Amino acid sequence: xxxLKYKDxxxxxxxxxxxxxxxxxxxxxIPNNCRAGACQSCVMQVTKGSVPEQAQIGLKDSHKTxxxxxxxxxxxxxxxxxxxPDADQTRIPACVSKISKLSNxxxxxxxxxxxxxxxxAGQYVTxxxxxxxxxxxxxxxxxxPDEALTFHIRLIPDGxxxxxxxxxxxVGDTIFVQGPIGDxxxxxxxxxxxxxxxxxxxGLAPLLGIMRDALNSEHTGEIHLFHGALTLSGxxxxxxxxxxxxxxxxxxxxxxxxxxxxxxxxxVIEGDISKIISASxxxxxxxxxFLSGNQGLVETIRKQVFLAGCNMKDIYADPFIHS
Amino acid sequence: MASLYERIGGEAAVDAAVDIFYRKVLxxxxxxxxxxxxxxxAQAAKQKSFxxxxxxxxxxxxxxxxxEGHKHLVERGLNDSHxxxxxxxxxxxxxxxxxxxxxxxxxxxxxNSVRDDVLNR
Numbered sequence: 001x002x003x004l005k006y007k008d009x010x011x012x013x014x015x016x017x018x019x020x021x022x023x024x025x026x027x028x029x030i031p032n033n034c035r036a037g038a039c040q041s042c043v044m045q046v047t048k049g050s051v052p053e054q055a056q057i058g059l060k061d062s063h064k065t066x067x068x069x070x071x072x073x074x075x076x077x078x079x080x081x082x083x084x085p086d087a088d089q090t091r092i093p094a095c096v097s098k099i100s101k102l103s104n105x106x107x108x109x110x111x112x113x114x115x116x117x118x119x120x121a122g123q124y125v126t127x128x129x130x131x132x133x134x135x136x137x138x139x140x141x142x143x144x145p146d147e148a149l150t151f152h153i154r155l156i157p158d159g160x161x162x163x164x165x166x167x168x169x170x171v172g173d174t175i176f177v178q179g180p181i182g183d184x185x186x187x188x189x190x191x192x193x194x195x196x197x198x199x200x201x202x203g204l205a206p207l208l209g210i211m212r213d214a215l216n217s218e219h220t221g222e223i224h225l226f227h228g229a230l231t232l233s234g235x236x237x238x239x240x241x242x243x244x245x246x247x248x249x250x251x252x253x254x255x256x257x258x259x260x261x262x263x264x265x266x267x268v269i270e271g272d273i274s275k276i277i278s279a280s281x282x283x284x285x286x287x288x289x290f291l292s293g294n295q296g297l298v299e300t301i302r303k304q305v306f307l308a309g310c311n312m313k314d315i316y317a318d319p320f321i322h323s
Numbered sequence: 324m325a326s327l328y329e330r331i332g333g334e335a336a337v338d339a340a341v342d343i344f345y346r347k348v349l350x351x352x353x354x355x356x357x358x359x360x361x362x363x364x365a366q367a368a369k370q371k372s373f374x375x376x377x378x379x380x381x382x383x384x385x386x387x388x389x390x391e392g393h394k395h396l397v398e399r400g401l402n403d404s405h406x407x408x409x410x411x412x413x414x415x416x417x418x419x420x421x422x423x424x425x426x427x428x429x430x431x432x433x434x435n436s437v438r439d440d441v442l443n444r
Contacts, residue, residue: 299363302363303349303363306342306345306346306349306363307346307349307350311342312341312342312345312363312364312367
């Protein structure tokens with residue numbers, strides 16, 4: 001059994017337990033969130049010994065070499081000494097520059113970092129209110145000068161973080177950013193490849209970034225953007241995307257609602273987004289696919305896109321994992 | 324003479340085969356109920372090690388793991404007919420990739436050699 005040393009205390013890590021489980025069981029406060037290796041909230045640093053490769057998946061190389069690892073994914077095989085890294089090594093401050101409503105339960109949050117923040121459109125970050133309260137959000141913006149980091153934040157009932165953003169956060173306030181994380185982004189080099197982008201709810205955010213990145217890169221292949229919502233009001237940014245569709249001949253936008261309403265715009269399609277995708281795009285051989293949003297739907301669409309011919313390695317998915 | 328694994332095309336052939344094979348399996352109504360897991364990427368990784376093994380490539384095949392890994396499926400009714408279907412899909416995949424019939428037979432023989440472990444008998 002491996003032992004871990006934290007703040008001069010030594011703990012046995014029982015087999016199958018993670019470092020995070022062990023520390024929490026012993027009453028230590030360790031920032032954490034998804035507990036699935038995705039949000040990187042529980043990042044810690046090993047100062048003696050080494051951690052399994054599995055515990056460093058998704059971290060930047062510069063962080064790996066400094067011994068950073070994710071406590072939730074770390075099942076140590078040898079004795080290790082660990083500490084919490086200084087927050088300023090993993091998080092940078094940013095200033096809120098704009099908060100505006102996109103729909104009745106989604107706001108657009110724009111923040112500006114003092115130092116340059118390098119990322120790819122479509123990646124996600126973890127935003128922190130303070131040392132312990134953080135949540136992961138996808139970037140909806142493009143990494144270009146004069147464009148603030150932009151997020152779509154849905155108000156979750158009783159959600160601590162989203163409630164704070166919706167009700168208390170003001171322009172000029174400070175917020176902290178950790179990341180960027182993830183490989184769900186556009187890569188140049190195959191401008192003729194067809195792209196399928198599909199997301200539900202605020203899963204639209206990274207897809208908008210990826211779509212704009214592709215259009216800015218003069219992508220010539222078809223770009224099919226599917227956005228699924230329960231009701232019409234969930235199809236936020238509908239008018240903007242419809243306009244964009246008019247400006248680019250290779251862009252097709254499919255706004256999908258599960259529950260139809262009277263007086264819907266002409267282009268809105270009623271039905272299950274996965275069925276609308278299979279009816280609209282029959283063959284995906286050679287395509288690249290980006291999926292984001294509800295986990296169950298992401299997995300359903302991943303399977304059907306794969307069966308329609310898309311290679312597994314060309315399917316990038318960013319399912320929302322709720323903590 | 325080159326080994327079976329080399330003749331088929333090594334790791335590149337495994338990479339080419341895994342998507343085709345997994346797609347056949349998921350579309351095969353005789354067996355797809357056993358592949359209804361949520362995590363497709365994890366499942367594709369398992370397919371990859373299976374294909375590497377039956378292509379005669381480097382593997383650390385372990386009969387005990389094979390038994391453990393399929394126990395819950397045997398309880399759900401996994402039997403010889405399902406193994407036959409998998410081997411058939413495997414053969415069709417290799418045919419599509421232009422592998423010679425004799426080599427396909429050799430792959431099927433390796434797959435058959437683990438049948439008892441898979442079926443826990």
